[in-house]
Amino acid sequence: MIKLENIHKSFGDLKVLKGINLEVNKGEVVCVIGPSGSGKSTLLRCINHLERITTGTITIDGEIVDERKDGHDLRKIPSKQVLKLCSEVGMVFQRFNLFPHMTALENVMEAPVQVLKLPKDAAEQEARQLLASVGLEDKVDVYPSRLSGGQQQRVAIARALAMKPKAMLFDEPTSALDPELVGEVLEVMKQLAHEHMTMIVVTHEMGFAREVAHRVIFMDDGVIVEEGTPEEIFTAPKHERTKAFLSRVL
């Protein structure tokens, strides 16, 4: 589904990703853990073109979406195509990034109407269903500023799902939330996992990773240090760095 080959990313002289190889299968839930600054966000952002990789190849659903070497394209991908590819991979941000001038419903309808050119009433019906599925049927006409963080994040998930993405990327979706609101968002994500959505989740919620992930990846300093089932990573980590990290967070 998503295949990353030899991904490198630098910001100027700062090497942030140093040769990442990762393949995520259809319907698989992969959790990415690791210390701050290890490049987890950057990795997700590269997958849907919010950052351009320096070197490497990204394939989504059999289609090469980026192929670069030392900052140069090895393959010219028209910007229209890039946008389409972006919209096929949903992204949920730590800070929600809802559109504040639109109600919950309008937030969810925006891209289907403007990008997919869906008729308004069809888009609205779908948006209402999506909002209901994340437990917000009574908040459709509310502006984001009047919603709690947990509710905002659930709207953001519904908004991403409205584009019928092939995969969903979550960048610490619960880190900006008050502890009592974390559960409701994780619940929605679990539901998605049960529906066999392909997901890459950067998270500090080890409980969630243990329960939902098919595979856990530990990243440090721009490389994947260790990967395995939650069992393997959490109960029998092989690398010193993994052990040290887990002993700090668990």
Add this chain to the structure above:
Amino acid sequence: MENFFESFMKRFPTLMDCTRVTLTLAFSAVLVGMVFGLILALARISRFKLLRSLSWFYIWVFRGTPMLLQIFLIYFILPQISPALRMSEYPAAIIALGLNSAAYLAEIIRGAIQSIDKGQLEAAKALGMSYGLTMKRIIIPQSIRRMIPPFGNEFITLLKDTSLVSAIGLTELMRMARQVSSGGESWFYIPIAAIYLILTSLFTVIFQKLEKKYSIYE
């Protein structure tokens, strides 16, 4: 006193006409300024260096030279370069005022656009929205509320600056005041000042209301 009142009433219709001219000038100029200012602002934040430089240069020139000089340049100098550029007072005044306010409005628009959280651009991009669509649907609507207060200030400045075009012979409020007072009735500056004051106060209130209206989602 009786005299003043009679003289004032006699001139009242002309006074209203001149008020209308002043308002028309201000509105037309701000419209030109808004459209052109938006283009300049988008050029100023564009990916293309040439567009950025051109826009920067324009803003630098128009903010760095006196408005009166710009008016003269357009009304007197352009026709000497080419007769095709000869304009009557009205269009010349609107263009001069509009081009000037475009430079100021461009900076206001650019500031408002750049004050919008980068996360908004990213969220839109992740949903597959193009740059143009993102500007139109996400960034510009949000910038509008932030633009309203400085935009209001700029409009009020422009309203007062319309008085400068009296210098090319357009009869608006200021020119009327000068004409009447040169006929010996210099008290006439006072009602003119009152009208400017009423207009600027009125628009101050209108812009405050607008700002409130656009804050519903905050």
